[in-house]
Amino acid sequence: MCGIVGYIGKRQASSILVEGLTKLEYRGYDSAGVAIIHNGCLDVTKCKGRLANLEKRLEINPIEGTMGIGHTRWATHGEPSDVNSHPHTNQKGTISVVHNGIIENYIQLREKLTKKGYKFLSETDTEIIPQLIDYYYKGDLVEAVIKAVSKMEGSYAIGVISTYEPDKLVAVRKDSPMVVGVGDGEYFIASDIPAILNQTRDVYLLDDKEFVVMTTDGISILTEEKEEIQKEIYHVTWNTDAAEKGGYEHFMLKEIHEQPKVIKDTMLSRIIPGKPINLDKISITKEQIKDIEKIFIVACGTAYHAGVIGKYVIEKLARIPVEVDIASEFRYRKPIINEKTLVIVISQSGETADTLAVLRDAKAHKSRVIAVTNVVGSSVSREADDVLYTWAGPEIAVASTKAYVTQLIAMYIIALFFAENKQTLYQEKIEYYKNAMLELPNKAEEVLKNKEQIQKFSSKTYMYKDMFYLGRGLDYAVAMEGSLKLKEISYIHSEAYAAGELKHGPIALIEKGTIVIALATQEDLFEKMVSNIKEVKTRGANVFALALEGNDTIEKTVDSVLYLPKVDPLFAPVISVIPLQLLSYSIAVQKACDVDKPRNLAKSVTVE
Ligand code: F6R
Numbered sequence: 001m002c003g004i005v006g007y008i009g010k011r012q013a014s015s016i017l018v019e020g021l022t023k024l025e026y027r028g029y030d031s032a033g034v035a036i037i038h039n040g041c042l043d044v045t046k047c048k049g050r051l052a053n054l055e056k057r058l059e060i061n062p063i064e065g066t067m068g069i070g071h072t073r074w075a076t077h078g079e080p081s082d083v084n085s086h087p088h089t090n091q092k093g094t095i096s097v098v099h100n101g102i103i104e105n106y107i108q109l110r111e112k113l114t115k116k117g118y119k120f121l122s123e124t125d126t127e128i129i130p131q132l133i134d135y136y137y138k139g140d141l142v143e144a145v146i147k148a149v150s151k152m153e154g155s156y157a158i159g160v161i162s163t164y165e166p167d168k169l170v171a172v173r174k175d176s177p178m179v180v181g182v183g184d185g186e187y188f189i190a191s192d193i194p195a196i197l198n199q200t201r202d203v204y205l206l207d208d209k210e211f212v213v214m215t216t217d218g219i220s221i222l223t224e225e226k227e228e229i230q231k232e233i234y235h236v237t238w239n240t241d242a243a244e245k246g247g248y249e250h251f252m253l254k255e256i257h258e259q260p261k262v263i264k265d266t267m268l269s270r271i272i273p274g275k276p277i278n279l280d281k282i283s284i285t286k287e288q289i290k291d292i293e294k295i296f297i298v299a300c301g302t303a304y305h306a307g308v309i310g311k312y313v314i315e316k317l318a319r320i321p322v323e324v325d326i327a328s329e330f331r332y333r334k335p336i337i338n339e340k341t342l343v344i345v346i347s348q349s350g351e352t353a354d355t356l357a358v359l360r361d362a363k364a365h366k367s368r369v370i371a372v373t374n375v376v377g378s379s380v381s382r383e384a385d386d387v388l389y390t391w392a393g394p395e396i397a398v399a400s401t402k403a404y405v406t407q408l409i410a411m412y413i414i415a416l417f418f419a420e421n422k423q424t425l426y427q428e429k430i431e432y433y434k435n436a437m438l439e440l441p442n443k444a445e446e447v448l449k450n451k452e453q454i455q456k457f458s459s460k461t462y463m464y465k466d467m468f469y470l471g472r473g474l475d476y477a478v479a480m481e482g483s484l485k486l487k488e489i490s491y492i493h494s495e496a497y498a499a500g501e502l503k504h505g506p507i508a509l510i511e512k513g514t515i516v517i518a519l520a521t522q523e524d525l526f527e528k529m530v531s532n533i534k535e536v537k538t539r540g541a542n543v544f545a546l547a548l549e550g551n552d553t554i555e556k557t558v559d560s561v562l563y564l565p566k567v568d569p570l571f572a573p574v575i576s577v578i579p580l581q582l583l584s585y586s587i588a589v590q591k592a593c594d595v596d597k598p599r600n601l602a603k604s605v606t607v608e
Helices: 013-027 051-060 106-115 128-136 141-151 240-244 251-257 259-267 286-291 301-318 353-364 379-383 402-422 427-438 440-449 452-461 474-490 499-504 523-537 552-556 569-590
Strands: 003-008 031-038 041-048 067-073 095-103 154-162 169-174 179-182 187-190 202-205 211-215 218-222 294-299 322-326 341-347 368-373 386-389 466-471 493-498 515-520 542-548 560-564
Touching: 003 013, 003 095, 003 154, 003 169, 013 031, 013 051, 013 067, 013 187, 031 051, 031 154, 041 051, 067 095, 067 154, 095 128, 106 128, 128 141, 128 154, 141 154, 141 169, 141 211, 169 187, 179 218, 187 211, 251 259, 251 569, 259 402, 259 440, 286 402, 294 301, 294 353, 301 322, 301 341, 301 402, 301 474, 301 569, 341 353, 341 402, 353 368, 353 379, 368 379, 368 402, 379 386, 386 402, 402 427, 402 569, 427 440, 427 569, 440 569, 452 560, 452 569, 466 474, 466 499, 466 523, 474 493, 474 515, 474 569, 493 499, 499 523, 515 523, 515 569, 523 542, 523 552, 542 552, 542 569, 552 560, 560 569
Parallel strands: 294 322, 294 341, 341 368, 368 386, 466 493, 466 515, 515 542, 542 560
Antiparallel strands: 003 067, 003 187, 031 041, 031 067, 095 154, 154 169, 169 211, 179 187, 179 202, 211 218
């Protein structure tokens, strides 16, 4: 989510770090900073805002030194601010750390260290790391880093420097990317290859819990037991543009492939088997939840489609009536909202004008507002009563993919949280749902392995002018999202219908060869869906179906079917949307459309 660069060598570090950070700014840009060791002293410059602000500060007050670490931040814990920016240091100012990822148990670690007299300045999870290293430092920096890391839960890629051992840069990762660049008498660390591609093309790709120790004399890669690991150098052949996209042709494709990770990140520390659901930025009490008479979920576009899923799952699990609406409609229709209604707004950017207006209106009517957003410090996050962050990381492609799946996860989390507090489900059932959710990252990974069939189907359909998406229940909500994705990036007209509604009008449009994408993942509605598919088949439609493994009777009714790994149908939307995203992507590529920047669209719609 954020970006890390580090350097140790004979050249001045500052300009190398800043140049590397410019290549990572697309990943996060709410603050940036560098820490450099010179003549045994640690110099840190960091500030809120774009990298240009940091560059200006460094121009006025240059920092000398040939070893340092740099960071560009996309806030997760704590608002974007100077003090929350990285690098973070221990209290004595002798150890400095940059970090990507999330330290799940930072609150417990912070409490322990506070009892031992440590003071914390920022709201970040990262500040725990230099303090913990300080706590374990007994004359060996590598040993202290190993000990500190052994206490940390979550995901991390970290770079560490210290005035205690001013000739050493130490780095390690777990579940967050990190590479080590090898130059001539110099070494680099980076969270992504583009950051160092102008310096070297020879890199080590680090695996989890491999500790790298770099000095100007050499490099060693160690296990937790300090045993040396022999690794092969990987020679990067991509150009900078491809490297920014992680080797993918477009950001959208990269973001589709990031979905298993962001699903996992969004559940991290919130869904833990055997423990109550933990929502740290939500202070609504059990009594307040019990008093809710009605929920409104309000959003725009893709976020609205996530809201439609939210309605189904909150009603099913927590038994609270939910109305879902488009923000631009809701704000002008004088809805009945008061202190007994809860409003949930969903917004990836947190800045969408209509969604923000709904939030303000709801508050003016004394409704409590929960914001589900991807951007820490965004307007909706600041103005809502409670916030549930989706940890999707920056989404660059205009068409939303990974943010959408994290919004779905947020809807499931809220539904289970309410169910737990209202006791509308037995505890065993809640545990069952939690475990089913925790399997979703692997299931999503499986779907991503099976792209051939989608590509084949797309090559037969990309020249069509119209398509239909059909589904029932949760499948209908996913059909809407699939249809929107196709329109947005391939400019093919498409319609999503609740399959049972077809015969009330739109079936008149079905003729020989009409392309129909039929979603049939909802087992209780499966037979009804098959009947609807037969209705379009008999009128000549060419039907491509999505079904869960095991439901192979569908093969008799459709032209082709793609099977999804078996999941509880309640969670099927999280994986059934992936083939639809890939289909739109593949069609758009074949039509030579500008996938990442579709015509007429903007990533953040801050005007009405
Ligand atoms: C579609 C898409 C848009 C957004 C909508 C709301 O791919 O990205 O439909 O979902 O503009 O944006 P946010 O979530 O930022 O409020």
